[in-house]
Amino acid sequence: MKVPFIDIKRFEDGFLDEWYAKVSSLSSSASFIGGNEVSQLEMSLCQFLDVENTVTCSNGTDALQIALRASGVEREDLVLIPDVTFWATFEAVINVGAKPICIDVDESSGGVDEEVFYEAAKKFKPKAAILAHLYGWGTPNLKKIRSFCEAENIILIEDGAQCFGVNYQNQAIYKDALISTTSFYPAKVLGAAGDGGAIFTNNEDLADKARKLSNHGRDEHYGHGYVGWNSRLDTLQAAFLNISMKYINNRIGSRRQTANKYKKFLANLNIQHITPHPDFEENGYANLCIIKDEGTKSKIQVGFQDLGIGFGNIYPGAMSDQKGAKADLASYCGTGKSKIFCKSVFNLPLFPYMNDEEINYILRSLEGLID
Numbered sequence: 015m016k017v018p019f020i021d022i023k024r025f026e027d028g029f030l031d032e033w034y035a036k037v038s039s040l041s042s043s044a045s046f047i048g049g050n051e052v053s054q055l056e057m058s059l060c061q062f063l064d065v066e067n068t069v070t071c072s073n074g075t076d077a078l079q080i081a082l083r084a085s086g087v088e089r090e091d092l093v094l095i096p097d098v099t100f101w102a103t104f105e106a107v108i109n110v111g112a113k114p115i116c117i118d119v120d121e122s123s124g125g126v127d128e129e130v131f132y133e134a135a136k137k138f139k140p141k142a143a144i145l146a147h148l149y150g151w152g153t154p155n156l157k158k159i160r161s162f163c164e165a166e167n168i169i170l171i172e173d174g175a176q177c178f179g180v181n182y183q184n185q186a187i188y189k190d191a192l193i194s195t196t197s198f199y200p201a202k203v204l205g206a207a208g209d210g211g212a213i214f215t216n217n218e219d220l221a222d223k224a225r226k227l228s229n230h231g232r233d234e235h236y237g238h239g240y241v242g243w244n245s246r247l248d249t250l251q252a253a254f255l256n257i258s259m260k261y262i263n264n265r266i267g268s269r270r271q272t273a274n275k276y277k278k279f280l281a282n283l284n285i286q287h288i289t290p291h292p293d294f295e296e297n298g299y300a301n302l303c304i305i306k307d308e309g310t311k312s313k314i315q316v317g318f319q320d321l322g323i324g325f326g327n328i329y330p331g332a333m334s335d336q337k338g339a340k341a342d343l344a345s346y347c348g349t350g351k352s353k354i355f356c357k358s359v360f361n362l363p364l365f366p367y368m369n370d371e372e373i374n375y376i377l378r379s380l381e382g383l384i385d
């Protein structure tokens with residue numbers, strides 16, 4: 015038996031037929047940019063996530079860059095970011111001309127270490143900060159971090175590429191963010207048939223500026239109020255996402271079920287398994303195990319390879335340790351916890367519609383590989 019780390023081909027019955035029919039009708043009318051599919055998607059995302067404005071764009075990295083630019087982050091501005099995140103969080107800051115300061119990880123959640131974050135904010139007085147809500151939940155004490163940033167005049171951007179469908183204190187995590195983003199990369203919780211992304215905000219001015227930036231800074235067709243770029247979500251991607259939205263609750267439900275099975279089983283195994291703080295209802299994006307003993311980790315990974323079971327290391331290196339970070343890193347704040355975290359991280363397969371046979375095979379195999 016083989017179980018991949020992720021399988022995004024398990025479409026619901028009828029899904030592909032509906033998609034092919036859409037491709038056919040949109041193609042024959044040459045409806046490729048904007049239109050109803052895009053506006054319908056933005057409306058249903060506002061409803062699903064309980065936010066006032068959704069601005070779709072080309073990908074999750076652009077979404078971060080648009081959020082930074084829309085909120086006024088400029089050349090030489092300092093921006094706090096997590097030292098454990100996907101590289102795009104780092105890149106976005108550099109690409110708008112600003113300078114990132116990496117904040118150590120909180121090993122119990124995978125989010126930023128709150129105290130280090132507050133200290134860095136007081137010391138550096140950054141223009142903005144980005145939190146990345148990784149693994150399918152959010153950074154603990156989110157309310158407090160949001161109020162702190164508001165009081166200190168720090169623009170808080172929330173990179174929600176991995177938290178689509180996560181609830182925080184019983185409401186969508188994006189709901190009370192000043193400005194947040196997501197990615198529709200195919201392997202994300204809501205994945206497109208290619209690249210896509212979105213910005214969410216309850217602030218009309220931010221939404222208006224984000225929308226203009228993502229479409230050549232346009233005020234009118236040939237009137238340009240800003241220098242933006244082309245970061246539109248195309249119609250076919252929007253159409254695929256609209257069909258996917260019909261099934262999103264099922265997909266998230268299935269992910270949660272698997273996450274819960276893992277959680278129950280792993281509680282009795284001698285392996286450190288990180289689960290969300292009780293304020294969060296997770297979306298089952300990525301299972302998170304921490305295996306500090308290198309020998310044990312390697313034994314499990316080699317064993318999994320032999321048994322045909324996929325696994326992940328999300329992420330194997332901290333941002334401040336990347337070769338590409340050297341020239342632009344303004345500072346690193348912490349005690350090196352992020353390095354240890356990244357070396358120890360191990361993720362079990364997790365995707366919608368995994369069956370019990372697969373889950374049991376993974377867990378029995380894991381049990382057999384641990385002393």
Ligand SMILES: *Cc1c(COP(=O)(O)O)cnc(C)c1O
Nearest residue numbers: 073074075100102146175197199
């Ligand atoms: C996937 C991801 C991104 C980037 O999204 P793309 O659509 O691939 O550009 C940014 N941040 C995090 C945390 C992600 O997981």
